[in-house]
Amino acid sequence: MTSDLGALDSRGWWAVVVTYEGKVTCARFERVRRAPHPGGAWVRPGEWRSSLDEAAYVAGVEKIRDAIADGVVYQANLCRVLSAELxxxxxxxxxxxxxxxxxxxxxxxxxxVPGLEVACASPELYLARDGDVVESRPIKGTARTPDGFLPKDHAENVMIVDLVRNDLGRIAEVGSVEVPGLCEVEEHPGLVHLVSTVRARLAGGHGWPELIAATFPPGSVTGAPKSSALKLLGMLEPVPRGPYCGAVGWVDADSRRGGLAVGIRSFWAEEGLLRFGTGAGITWGSDPLLEWRETELKAARLLEVASGEGAGQGLAERGARRP
Known part of the structure; x- marks a missing residue:
């Protein structure tokens, strides 16, 4: 195990987790084989509590809208972390x-692996690499059905695509950045997303350390401009995001291939607690209460699976309260 991203350009097959705050865990496995997902015991977790309750989240959305009005950001992704006793x-x-x-x-x-336990069901590709060709598929826009998308969903997606293009352009061959897919509808359990594809070719001398340094944290879970959004979110979010909104995936250094997901729809075990994050992208056109409900929609299916509860129950009904 190592925290050195340069190891991903060496040899062997690696599992990789990078927290939103930048803590790197790379674990190389001696034996790699195809097999069913391992079984294991699972017990329903305790009562869920949220780092931001509805009132605090709505207030945060309003502060982001104020920052947009002042020209500080164009968009920011406000998140909250749920915790329950494991x-x-x-x-x-x-x-x-x-x-x-x-x-x-x-x-x-x-x-x-030692010191880290994550169960990720991410629908979003942060980075895929095949030799020198890299691809990102940012998700922006969530609805229950395809006819539920709002104009702000498409506008938000285009903003983030532009951000990802700029990030990749920092370490790509000149003229190689392209967008082969824009605002395409993808169906996932319980909801639909707008997904775009950005592709580029790495310039000579660049590997995994440079690629992640240029693009992390993923633009879809931060905002635009990224640096301003990170500062704003740091003031509004009371707890670290951890693996949520970071990167989770694998790298085969021998074949120079790999795939890292944006660490959304992810649970992680930490200090006797099970944690789970959910969030929404905020633009000037955002309705604060609807954004809160979007965070509930994104979390509902996963918490049902983890808790063994019936569909349609909101987080408020589960007791997802601020401690």
Whole structure:
């Protein structure tokens, strides 16, 4: 295990987790094989509590809208972290197996290494690499059905695509950045997203350290301009995001291939607690209460799987309260 991203350009197959705050965990495995997801015990977690309750979240949205009016940011992704007691006997592989059955996702991954346990059901590709070709597929825009998207969803997606283009352009061959897909509708369990694709070719001399340095944290979970959004969110969010909104995935250094998901739809075990993050992108056109409800929509399916509860129950009904 190492925190050196340069190891990903060496040899072997690696599991990779980078927290939103930048803590890197790279674990190289001696043996890699195809196998079913491992089973494990799972016990329903305790009562969920939120780092921001509805009133605090709505107030945060208003502050972001004020910052937009002042020209500080164009968009920012306001998040909250839910926590529940992790019962004795519950294992992260057990939760990962439940997610694989109940909420299959294109970039799902369960990671259990010393000091780190994550069960991720991410629908969003942060970075894929095949040799020198890299691709990102930012998600912006969430609705229950395709006809539920608002004009602000498309505008937000285009803003983030421009940000990702600029990030990749910092380490790409001149003229190689392209957008082969813009605001395409993707269906996922319980909701739909607008997804775009940005592709580029790495300039000579650049590898994983330079690629992540130029693009992290992912633009879809920060805002634009990224540096201003990060400062603003640091003032509005009371707890660290951890693996949520970071990067979770794998790298095969021998074949120079890899895939890192944006660490959304992710649970992680920490200090006897199970944590889960949810958030929404805020623009000038945002309705604060609707943004709160979007965070509930994004979390509902995953918490149902983890808790074994029926569909349609809101987080408020689950007791997701601010401590």
């Amino acid at each position: 019962p004795a006997g519950a294992t992260i592989e057990g939760l990962g197996a439940r997610l694989a059955r109940g909420n299959p996702a294109p970039h799902a991954m369960t990671v259990k």
